[in-house]
Amino acid sequence: MDNDSALADPSSATDSLDEYDIDESSSVDDGTLVYDRYLDRELSWLAFNQRVLELAEDTSLPLLERANFLAIFASNLDEFFMVRVAGLKRRIDTGLAVPTNTGRAPIDVLEELSTAAHALQERHAAEFTNSVKPALDAEGIHIETWADLGPADRERVHEIFSSQIFPVLMPLAVDPAHPFPYISGLSLNLSIRVRNPKTQKEEFARLKVPSVLPRFIQLPDDGSDQLRYIPLEDLISNHLDALFPGMEILAHHEFRVTRNEDVNVDEDESENLIKSLEKQILNRRFGPPIRLEITDDMDEVTRGLLVRELKISEQEVYRLPAPLNLSGLFQLTRIDRPALKYPRHVPTTSESLMPNEGNERADIFRAIAHKDVLLHHPYESFSTSVQSFLEQAAADPHVLAIKQTLYRTSGDSPIVEALIDAAEAGKAVLALVEIKARFDETANISWARKLEKAGVHVVYGLVGLKTHCKLALVVREEEGVLRHYAHIGTGNYNPKTSRLYEDLGLLTANDQVGKDLTRLFNELSGYAIEKKFKRLLVAPRHLRKGLIKHINAEASNARAGLPSGIRIKLNSIVDEAIIDALYRASNAGVPVDLVVRGICSLRAGVPGLSENIRVRSVLGRYLEHSRVFSFHNDGDPQVFIGSSDMMHRNLDRRVEALVRIVEPDHIAELEHMFDLAVDENTASWWLDAEGVWVRHGHSEDGEPLNDLQNVLMKRISQRKRGGARR
Template structure:
């Protein structure tokens, strides 16, 4: 078990001179914290706001509609599923803001219904008509001309009909199992001879495109037209039920609990245990039923009864269900309707020369900081690993893999290194949610190539992003390292904003050696030189540094301040430490992409704290800290959440080189600039778009893109 505490940074007192007001310390109904689930729904609402923004290119708005839907699916499969499980088991554990699971579920249901209807209406009333004006139509069967219908009927007969399986429900045919996230037609058919009505279910196949491409004869301007597959099937139900009258049909979709626990202590083979649980995932209990808003009460009652769904879990949606499929529409080749392509820049340190310089010789001259996607992943981190694999002087490569791409050059490089006789260790986190199957495949492929594959520590997920290269140089051994905030995934590195440190610093190399020994063996290493490592070291390390800022401020140091950037801020101990800092007069500035349970700007508690959120073309994903009095900068993989700080192996590294700390400070300055477009969190939990009263509004991400295109900008 990793139990790191940094001896070089002695534990600071918990700022005993500053304590939280007694009015803010009740055990239940505590008003210090916002509800994390509702805060997540607020985050997804901000994603939806991007889909509403008419200043964005039209297909980018389509993309955000799809992202909103995909986000919501995962939220229900995991977070809502967990709350329902606690409620059903009678567990009375309340959230930090004092709500029971049942109370949270009720609030979530109301908020989700509002957002789901708004989401559907943005597509129906704004985006879909705007698409049609640009020649990209999402159409209904009723809008097609006769020639189009004949052509699509042939397509249905040849390509779709053979894979459909209508399932009747009667005394001889029990109600079929409905898999999670599948799109289905609920059909009532009437026997013309007897007049009896029967129910049947038709699954919309998930191995064909959701939208059928249509070349419309009656609308030459509509270059790209899409017909939903459920519309095509609905128009041909008489072919599926010959001799029967189609009385009614409606679309529905169910979401199931996809969260599970692997009993690692009981199961000797973690791979087999995980595969068994993955097989059970599709049979999880239902947590949400989405139905078209024109579904009859009779049909809905039947589905509720047969699917064993609570009426409170029903979401009625106007128009199409499952708008995550709009990513297919986003894929049309219409560059004028999308963001202008951005080509990441090769970091200057790795820039092309007449005689290319190796990554290793560059790092011997000094550390390099990269920020993706502005800095190219392929010509920095990927090149580092590929050169290590090809270099005959490299003896060993040790790397963590949490999520990677389907055709990963990183994995290929590790296989090449093992084939060349190098010692290669890959710590593959096969419990990375929703990537389990892919990671199992990678683990087996790596093992077959001779890579030493390790699955991490019992009871912990290995979430840190680290790579260690051991190289012989003359009579010496030198270690080269990468520590980052994002996964080793070339595809998401073009979409996610992340920070990475490449270094040959001996003390960091020694730290990573110790860390990998803890992850792969029985080491009980408890001291690190330049790292904070969860599950024991990150929370205490951050809180200690907050306490130092408090002490500095109390001592009259005007440089005391805290700047924090993360995906989520939920951990109550960290939040309370930030409250103490605010009470001591320490300015606290927070940039959080998603969940924030801290209440800023509350009189007598958090008047010196401001929280903002930046969403845009790229997904803000880096985690960074700056402590002003000590002028310390830290980056790493850990969000301020219980799961990261208590149940994962996470790594934070201190960036010391003044050249690199200046880069990190510039990122903070840009994100926190009063002119930067963002959402600002208020103490009552509301998020307000800002700034709304000035003409010189700037875009944080566009400014960073310009800085790579024109470094002098």
């Protein structure tokens, strides 16, 4: 899943609830805080990843997509341990008594998380072993073990080992002259016990399975026309005699360590943010271990040695069947077997941005000047909309300036290249690069330096805040007048993930939006302090307050007997003040619909608390990533899209921006999306009053319910003309 995903920021683990203005005024009933009205955020995240696993378990999905969901589950869980579990452990180890969002002690939450995580990992491994792997076998995609190979295969595999694998292996002995080696986070390793036949002395060695090699080694064609693979660690394990000649191999097992890999820089104490961040990135790999995965056949001698040397508790040991690290299944999803995947979808070009007859491409500026354009990716192409907008701006002699935020982008980013082209053409270019974007720090530092060399003005935002908003502003001279052209989105400026993430974006030439963004960019790059914007809600100053104001207005309308309604779509909702405002609205009679992909700390459907609130979760082939906030407003809808989830980190420690949508047809389109998402004939998960997510995937007669993403894909494709370039 995207690291701009439902995973939460571990820095919030050290914050006090007082920071979020959760006081008596935010209570629902009698003015006291009742923590059990919130669901635990960490357990809610595990419930989200369980929903991912349930997709892998769904035999009606294409087989390689099920394998992909297994890989996503494994990758998600790795990051969850590196960040969220690490944050809880840090609070416990440092003696911080700050409770979780439910008021429980961190150590109690950690124990419950451990129990749930153990069960989920065992279920995950069982799904691969008992269902997905046999199904792959039936389709001619075999993951073999050494025991499956005959003499001819073993001879050919020996040649592969000798020529392609053996030269990069580095066995490390453990003895008085060789201390226990450092085990890097998420690396797959072999523990090896050997015996010297002359002295009968037993020794221990560790061998890291090289991550530079494929996770699964393809076996030579045996004439069966089947694809055959063997796990790299299995292949290596059966050639250990080449690594330890003259020694007796007594035992070998696989293991894997997860470490705390969060980066935390004190910006107030840092004279140079980039240098401080680079130092912390180097230190990241030396974080303390927080999980040890071992194969279920590991002997107690080896397990005990690892536990002692890694200083890890028994609770943090996960005993699983081989193979470990099923995120390696991403490799198999690249196999060219269209029948085992979702049908290919080519994004269409937005109807507003289609080129006129005889033209190779559309005049983006003319199209936007004519009318706002609402984009819905990946159903509509990112390359023929946002990317073309910035590329045309870079090449247009009438464009004077471009201002852009960059949180995450791709390795070969055409967006960055457009900014460089614009700077080299003499335009004024400002790029706000968020170098603290977790796990993309190194890449973003590299982009920042490349942009600076090209003459782009690069800034890093405001001290103490991450800049997470998705903004681009172009200033163009037209007949002696300066006009603003803007893009405000819910997702990153990343052409690659735009094909996988569901996101919304607004292209507009509205003068008020342009003025708002000009002032916001001035605040981000200089020392201006803006108090109000006309079409934007901006965090950390006004976003929470603005949304609560709209929520309270709906409650007031409901109490006055006027029509009311709240619909919100987002990745995560944890913020207590927002949740309590929604509870109050529910008690006033406001119907509230939430569509939440990931974490949800709100309890739904509880009598006297939230009986008018429904919560749905939609997962599918695309990562649901857009954020939409819709308020009925007595028939004059107030609808916003933007970058912010309802998390403490978004509302208090990030610069986020929502823009109000004003075109009636755009509002209707977003309302139609909500109608589909909450429809009882749409496949989704429903959150019940006990905090349990229940899947609704089939009708009473067993027929699959409608897939929201498929419905939108077909609807948007049918209303457009032509296709889009990839």
